[in-house]
Amino acid sequence: MRQGARVVGWMLGVAILLIGWQMLAQALYQGRLIAGPVGIVEWLGRDPGLALRALVRTLGNAAAGFALGNLAAILLAGTAFLWPRLQDLVTGLALVAFCLPLIATGPILRVLMGPGEGPQIVLAALAVQYTTLIPLLTGLRAVPAAWLDLIHSYGRGRWSELAHVRARAALPYLFAGLQIGAPAAVLGAMVGEFTGAERGLGVLTIRYMRDLDVPALWGVALLAAGASLAAYWAIGGLARLVLDMRPPVLLAPPMRQLRTGRVVGGLTLALAVLLLWWGGLWLTGLNPFLAKGPWDVLAALVWAPDAAQMRAALFGALRESAGLAVPGYLAGLAAGAGLAILLTLLPGAGPLVMPVAVALRAIPIVTTGPLIVLVLGRGALGTITLVAVMVFFPTLVACLHGLRQAPGHILDLLRVHAAGPLSQMIHVRIPAMLPALFAAARISVPTAILAVTVVEWLATGRGLGSLMALAASTSDFRMLWSAVALITLLAVLCHAVVAGLERRVLARYAPEQLRQ
Numbered sequence: 144m145r146q147g148a149r150v151v152g153w154m155l156g157v158a159i160l161l162i163g164w165q166m167l168a169q170a171l172y173q174g175r176l177i178a179g180p181v182g183i184v185e186w187l188g189r190d191p192g193l194a195l196r197a198l199v200r201t202l203g204n205a206a207a208g209f210a211l212g213n214l215a216a217i218l219l220a221g222t223a224f225l226w227p228r229l230q231d232l233v234t235g236l237a238l239v240a241f242c243l244p245l246i247a248t249g250p251i252l253r254v255l256m257g258p259g260e261g262p263q264i265v266l267a268a269l270a271v272q273y274t275t276l277i278p279l280l281t282g283l284r285a286v287p288a289a290w291l292d293l294i295h296s297y298g299r300g301r302w303s304e305l306a307h308v309r310a311r312a313a314l315p316y317l318f319a320g321l322q323i324g325a326p327a328a329v330l331g332a333m334v335g336e337f338t339g340a341e342r343g344l345g346v347l348t349i350r351y352m353r354d355l356d357v358p359a360l361w362g363v364a365l366l367a368a369g370a371s372l373a374a375y376w377a378i379g380g381l382a383r384l385v386l387d388m389r390p391p392v393l394l395a396p397p398m399r400q401l402r403t404g405r406v407v408g409g410l411t412l413a414l415a416v417l418l419l420w421w422g423g424l425w426l427t428g429l430n431p432f433l434a435k436g437p438w439d440v441l442a443a444l445v446w447a448p449d450a451a452q453m454r455a456a457l458f459g460a461l462r463e464s465a466g467l468a469v470p471g472y473l474a475g476l477a478a479g480a481g482l483a484i485l486l487t488l489l490p491g492a493g494p495l496v497m498p499v500a501v502a503l504r505a506i507p508i509v510t511t512g513p514l515i516v517l518v519l520g521r522g523a524l525g526t527i528t529l530v531a532v533m534v535f536f537p538t539l540v541a542c543l544h545g546l547r548q549a550p551g552h553i554l555d556l557l558r559v560h561a562a563g564p565l566s567q568m569i570h571v572r573i574p575a576m577l578p579a580l581f582a583a584a585r586i587s588v589p590t591a592i593l594a595v596t597v598v599e600w601l602a603t604g605r606g607l608g609s610l611m612a613l614a615a616s617t618s619d620f621r622m623l624w625s626a627v628a629l630i631t632l633l634a635v636l637c638h639a640v641v642a643g644l645e646r647r648v649l650a651r652y653a654p655e656q657l658r659q
Contacts, residue, residue, distance in 0.1 A: 178361035186358040193347075198366050201332050201344040204260050205370075208267020209328040213321065215268065216275035220313075224283055224305050234276065235412035235635075236419075241273035242589040242634035243627060249338040250615050254433055263335030263343070270331030271324035274586050275317070278541060281582045282316025283309045285548065318382035319544040319579070323537045323586070325374035329367050334597075409639075435624035443621040453622065456610065457629055464595050464606035465633075467523055471530025472591040478531060479538025480580055487546045487572065488564055526598050533594035538583040545579025546572045574652045581645040588641060589634045596630070 161180050168179030178186075187194055219237055223230035248269070252262040286308055294304045336345025344363050351359040417437050424434045435443075443453055486492060549572040557567050599608025607626055614622035 178358040182358035183362040183365055186356075186362045194362065194366060197342060197344050197347050197363075198370065200342045201263075201329065201336065201367070202370055204263035204335065204343070205267050205328040205332040207260075208264045208269075208331055209271055209324060211264065212268035212271035212328070213275050213324065216272045216279060216320070217317075219272075219276055220279045220283060221305060223280065224309065225301055227301075232411055232415060234280065235409075236415060237273050237276050238589070238635060238638055239412075239416055239631055240269055242592070242631045242638075243269065248627070249334055251434075252335070253338040255427065255429070258339070258341070260340075262338055263332045263340060263345075266335040267328040267331035270327040273589070274324045274327055274537065275320035277582045277586050278316040278320035278323070278544075278579070279313055281578045282313030285316070285578065286312045315382070315386055315544055315548060316579070316582075318378060318386070319541050321378045322375050322382075322540050325378065326371040326536070329371050333367065433620055435620055437628075439621065440625050440628050443625055447621075453625065456622070457607075457625060460605075460607045460610045460626075461629065461633070464592075464599065464608070467526045467606070468530055468591045468595040471527040471595065472534050472587060474527065475531040475534025475591070476538050476580075476584055476587065479535045479583065480542045480576075482535075483539050483542035483546060483576070484568060484573070486543065488568060526595060526603060529598050530591050530594040533590050534587040537586050537590065538580070541579040541583035541586075542576050545576035548579070549575040577648060577652050581641070581649065584641050585638055585645070588638045592630060592634050 164177075165179035165181060168177040168182070216237075219233050223233045249262060249266060252265055256262055256265070283305070290308050291304060294308060299307075333343070333345035333348065336343040337349060340346055344367055347363050348360065351363065421436050424436050427434070431439075442450075444450055444457075447453070482496070486496060549567075553571050554567055557571065562570075595606065596608035596611065599606035600612045603609065607630060611623055611626045614620070614626065
């Protein structure tokens with residue numbers, strides 16, 4: 144009965160979304176900026192074969208990247224727990240790979256891999272591996288200390304601990320990461336198609352943007368969003384079938400980590416990144432004109448004749464991008480966590496709100512970004528809004544899963560003492576949500592940077608995104624590689640700030656997250 148009511152609610156939500164969409168399209172410039180469902184259906188009816196072939200190609204690449212990226216995340220998470228000394232290095236390298244801006248790595252991958260589907264698959268994999276790794280690591284730590292002590296009392300090691308206890312505890316967080324990653328894989332595949340693919344939704348997007356064919360452009364967005372929504376709902380349905388155990392009460396003694404260990408880990412990560420960067424260029428034997436190593440970037444920024452101009456251009460663009468990314472990031476976190484709390488307090492609103500929330504993230508930013516900027520303007524408001532939308536969705540999904548991890552026995556105890564939903568939320572659910580919220584906050588650091596650079600690349604013509612696009616089009620590979628290095632370094636530093644705040648908060652509210 145409840146399942147039928149949920150389906151009816153979802154159908155009602157989708158219907159309201161479609162009606163509101165059509166009315167908005169008619170109200171705003173009579174469809175010249177936003178195409179409604181009627182115009183999109185008419186476009187699909189004109190050439191359904193073209194749209195279907197492009198959709199199949201993009202989804203094939205996205206699915207391959209989704210599988211590879213999530214497999215890599217699972218293997219990395221297992222490695223980090225079987226060999227705890229490698230955990231900081233493993234997660235750091237995964238973060239660096241995720242921080243690489245897609246709009247810069249896409250052309251580089253096209254040079255490395257040539258024509259074909261390779262860049263699309265790799266970018267889709269890069270877009271999802273970290274979004275699954277961080278929630279999965281959070282879930283692997285969400286285990287009562289007494290359970291681990293029981294495993295150890297029988298003389299079992301970390302493998303038994305991982306296979307029999309931690310893996311089961313991590314499943315809710317794994318499904319959250321998979322749901323977050325489904326739209327990201329489609330976005331990664333479409334960005335890869337922007338770099339010179341022959342077929343796919345990304346190729347159609349470029350074509351229709353040049354032709355200013357608004358119904359076709361929104362039709363491509365709807366196809367990508369529909370595929371992402373289907374994957375999101377399928378993963379959610381599988382999660383409901385698999386997750387049948389009530390969350391346990393997590394009790395763990397306070398843990399203290401040494402600052403010196405974090406410093407050594409940071410230095411080790413920096414050395415590993417530099418060695419991989421230099422070694423990768425040496426092994427591939429790329430033309431030095433195209434591929435710049437660490438020494439080339441350092442020379443371009445420090446002692447080259449035009450180093451001052453390079454630094455001025457880079458840091459000027461950085462100030463512009465950071466001024467838009469930070470407020471968008473904070474707004475997206477606040478909106479995602481706030482809506483998750485509201486939907487938990489008012490579950491009846493979920494079927495009406497969630498289709499809109501998922502659609503906002505499922506529609507690829509590379510398709511709708513320029514149009515939304517045209518509606519909201521090329522100033523700060525349009526870019527901040529798009530950054531907030533990109534951050535909002537992973538935060539919402541992670542926090543919803545985190546709120547569901549509130550221990551059932553504690554909630555039953557509060558109900559016995561006549562505590563209402565608000566008291567339960569404040570005293571039990573929000574503390575249980577904090578690990579998921581911080582996982583989303585860490586994921587969203589590079590996501591915000593990706594969002595602001597993509598919007599600058601496609602629409603505003605300012606900031607680091609525009610600078611990288613200009614450098615790629617003029618073959619200024621020193622500037623391109625320098626911008627990539629600067630963005631990656633900035634994302635890692637911001638991530639470290641969020642991780643430091645996370646350690647301070649979770650040391651009080653979720654000390655099990657600090658136990659290796």
